[in-house]
Amino acid sequence: MTNVxxxxxxxxxxLGEDVARLFEDLDRARPLDxxxxxxxxxxTLDAVETADAIEIIVDVPGVPPDDLRVLVRGNIVVxxxxxxxxxxxxxxxxxxxxxxxxxGRFARAVRLNGAFESxxxxxxxxxxxxxxxxxxxxxxxxxxxxxxxxxx
Numbered sequence: 204m205t206n207v208x209x210x211x212x213x214x215x216x217x218l219g220e221d222v223a224r225l226f227e228d229l230d231r232a233r234p235l236d237x238x239x240x241x242x243x244x245x246x247t248l249d250a251v252e253t254a255d256a257i258e259i260i261v262d263v264p265g266v267p268p269d270d271l272r273v274l275v276r277g278n279i280v281v282x283x284x285x286x287x288x289x290x291x292x293x294x295x296x297x298x299x300x301x302x303x304x305x306x307g308r309f310a311r312a313v314r315l316n317g318a319f320e321s322x323x324x325x326x327x328x329x330x331x332x333x334x335x336x337x338x339x340x341x342x343x344x345x346x347x348x349x350x351x352x353x354x355x
Contacts, residue, residue: 217276221274221276221281228272244286244306244308244309245309246261246263246309246311247261247262248260248261248262248311248313250313254339255338255339256336256338256339257315257319257336257339258334258335259280259313259337260332260333260334261282261311261332261333261334261335262331262332263286263328263332263333264331265286265331266284266328266333267328268328270285270287271284271328271333272284273324273326273333273335275321275324276321278314278316278317278319279312279313279314279315280312280324280335280337281310281312282310282311282312282313282333282335283308283309283310284309284310285307285308286307287306319338319340320340321337323337324336324337324338
């Protein structure tokens, strides 16, 4: 079974740069008054391995596809995005008694241990879930390969 975990300290600098670029890309796609501010939002995720792929399923209710970015770099999948709070005008007319939903930017990184084909990765959003599918490389592990021996 493939091990899935969070990236270690050696990857942190490169990942930080990648996440910063993903957030800049998200910001460029929105007008200044509609940018997603940093927040303490970390969506839950599951990583499910099948015989031919690994699928990362992230809870992103209320997050449109345009506010999500997926980057595969080596054996690390980075998922970044942002969830906008309710319209400021609506909030001005309301008095909140309980606030449990989180808003703002988020980034999650998952390390894949094994041989996967990053170029074949797909990402789809439906029903409040982002599904990132990274196909497994067809390997020949365990198979004997006959190597011809020639005279030199």
